[in-house]
Amino acid sequence: MPKEHKLQIIPLGGLGEIGKNMTVIRYDNQILLIDAGLAFPEDDMLGIDIVIPDYSYVVDNKDLLLGILVTHGHEDHIGALPYLMKDIDAPIFSTKLTLGLVNTKLKENNIQNVQTNAVKPGDSIKLGMFKVDFIRVSHSIPDSLGLAIHTPLGTIVHTGDFKLDHTPVTNEILDIYKFADLGDKGVLCLMSDSTNIERPGFTMSERRVGQMFDEVFRDAKGRIILASFASNVHRVQQVLTAAFNNDRKVAIVGRSMLNYATIAAELDYLDIPEGTLIDIDEALKLPGNQVCIITTGSQGEPMSVLTRMAMNDHKKMDIQPGDTVVISASPIPVNEKSVARTIDNLFKLGATVIYEPGSGVHVSGHASQEELKLMINMVKPRCFIPVHGEYRMLIKHGQLAEQLGIVKENIFVADNGSVIEFKKSGACIAGKVTSGRILVDGLGVGDVGNIVLRDRKQLSQDGILIVVIALSKNSGEIVAGPDIVTRGFVYVRESEKMLDEAKVKIQEITERCLNNGITEWALLKSNIRDALGKHLYDKTKRRPIILPIIQGVNKDNYLSY
């Protein structure tokens, strides 16, 4: 009997979380990878810069990998590529703008010889047994793709991040025909974006933001300072258009906004009206009502331009009474507080601040419930896997699919690492592969784990108290110390008495131990740690890390001179 063919979908990231999207599609011994994104660290990942998926499954099977399909150029879809591409070798397929961003990223990380292949929405390619169709979708970055992956066992449709914008800025709307045609011919499995499943109705069109910009630009009496996501090229386009229509010049400030705008302009994604773009130095010389400054900082990042302006800490620009600041973004929850603080500071400096919710200067890039229903009904898949979302969102998206008639047994609310397996006989979750998160801190990839994070947590709460004692290796007597040094525990100048008491306490403990014949340093240290910990907690109700360090001093060192 011939071996039964198997098709597997293995999400390695993006399930039960927002970010680090990565999915393996495997047919027998051939693999495609969709996206390789990063996530931003959660509150409890102290000091961590970014998080990437554990992609060891991909490395372990790298000889089977035929290609990487990238849906669009956001960090949560491309941010892990500089790490992954050090460990594997495979061609990357995506649209021109996405590849422009990918290549910049690879170059910054000194990764060479990666084969990147530009495709256009509407294109199809063959990769081994797979045929891949690239499908136009709308999203908050141009040239975003959905995918149809045809396999001998059926077709998988992946929406990528999408919304259904009937009036997009470039008139290139989501390819309804293609999705409907796929549905008509029969789709085995749909994977769809769950980000906005909790929002009823439809997501507003990007063009609405442009209309609001036009109003704001017409009404503002002084300068306009507009902050948005650097990658939202259509948003930047609408700023340029509104500025041109209202006789304002535009200056771009901030490295990230400049980078994106440069790449987008080079690749013809940005149509800059002649004479509209000027240098910031020039802009600062013009009357306020002829100027618009675009910058990032809409997320309240501490080092961003807008935050620095709000703190009066930017070297070239300050906020003046009469300025209108437009925050064309919606803060992610974790940044809400710092964005609110920035807005407060801008108000204090006398600016008019226009911000969400309710002002209309931002719309989401993700489909709301009615669009998600439309996608499911167009594609009419046999099986459904909600992707890109925290667990409750996946659950709700699954419930939505069930309401639309997808059979409950064919809806897979899965975890990262789940192997969703399709055979002629049916589909099931058939196991689990290695998956998880790898924390990146500076140059360290994966070296910071739970122990280091636990220490950082404790250090952040109550600081550290270090006890240093030098003992004679020969006699075991104290020859120097005990000395105490603290950081982040108490304000030392006002706590001298307490620290002196602590020293006496340590001296007592040490001497008692030594007198009782406890000479093993590990035991001595744990005695100090316990007794001092209790003493300090009674005095302060704080629990600093207590770190006794004992040095052995050799008598010989002394007799040598």
Next chain:
Amino acid sequence: MPKEHKLQIIPLGGLGEIGKNMTVIRYDNQILLIDAGLAFPEDDMLGIDIVIPDYSYVVDNKDLLLGILVTHGHEDHIGALPYLMKDIDAPIFSTKLTLGLVNTKLKENNIQNVQTNAVKPGDSIKLGMFKVDFIRVSHSIPDSLGLAIHTPLGTIVHTGDFKLDHTPVTNEILDIYKFADLGDKGVLCLMSDSTNIERPGFTMSERRVGQMFDEVFRDAKGRIILASFASNVHRVQQVLTAAFNNDRKVAIVGRSMLNYATIAAELDYLDIPEGTLIDIDEALKLPGNQVCIITTGSQGEPMSVLTRMAMNDHKKMDIQPGDTVVISASPIPVNEKSVARTIDNLFKLGATVIYEPGSGVHVSGHASQEELKLMINMVKPRCFIPVHGEYRMLIKHGQLAEQLGIVKENIFVADNGSVIEFKKSGACIAGKVTSGRILVDGLGVGDVGNIVLRDRKQLSQDGILIVVIALSKNSGEIVAGPDIVTRGFVYVRESEKMLDEAKVKIQEITERCLNNGITEWALLKSNIRDALGKHLYDKTKRRPIILPIIQGVNKDNYLSY
């Protein structure tokens, strides 16, 4: 010429922030204090438990203080009393429930002999030159008060935290007559709650939540686990009522929920239908559809009952498939992420979770724009001070007042510490008194300042690396070490090579210094810190705190044995 009389309003907390509300009212040499609340620490206040206002102005003028008027029993209005009452002596005036909560708090802190005076909404008292009317308002805790303070220079109205609930749970609605009557007779200055100024329309009635509870309780097939704010006694009442009407018994779990319920029941604010309240052990034996468990944890606090249940970490209760969990609260922004994680975990355990927004199981306790307009138009004050809000909220509330006809010059968007002064001739901001925030960490009140917080921040990001060296006091030679200990920097087991290299580096630096005649320890330490810092940053792109500790070992110590 006789001295001109002066009336001053001096907010010491609650302006430009949510929390730590405290306001001084001073007429010549007589002072009243309104509220003494705490704030919860912001993200960057690592390890801080709570924040209280700098009330040194009150202490400096304690002989002039006639009384403390407390509007209601929330922590942001009473939480600083245990600190303040150690430093001053004055009678406290408030309603029975509020005083019940205040007294519990004072008792926990061993503060005795505080004179507390119960008042009822509608009461008036004389305090020196002041006459104070206590006015019923609606809020998310029973017996909340607004205040009218009559002085020879005019009447000040303070709304306290309020909403206008036309159908409150107890049928005791905000005293519209009184506010209107005050307005009719003439009000010098209105201070009004700005918390919800950014919300259009009206805030929904608390009773709506009860109706939703009734639906949920009727439809749920298994147990109901309901989390809410412990202090929202009316909410708890509605749970009890819905349970009684739907033949469910109620068990209360969690210290804070039990405390509040006990105080509220003792003081007759809670009407517990006979036989409804049972013990948790008893509840766990009943069939699921006869049980409702009330608890806290609606804010995602790590130690709260619901969070522990969601983590499968509660000693008595676990979440089972078929349970319905109702989160009757709206998370404050800083907790949104952890609440979302709790909801995710509850879904994973198979529960149905009902949560905001959109589910109707929570309403705010603060007035939205239309109610705020009504308050201003009822009271028709000459001057207006928006209070209880971050800066942008105060600005917007001020703009609202201007739209309603209050003269712009009489609207004071002030800071904590501002002295808003009223004389016969007019009102102005006439100066500034000491104000600010005092950080409480364990038993330490105000001892953690910027230096300690900066250290905690750096420790939390990249950890600490400690270098210990023992030097001979006589020869200056190294007699022990250099030893390296780290916490929160790298995972030591995987970084041995790097740390060994660092040791060699330190040895080199130290010897080079000693050879070059640098024997001053401070200089030696800073040489080590700089060179090692650079070295480690190149290797890791991390910047741990580097802490060189040098011990001097005396030769005599060695020759003595």
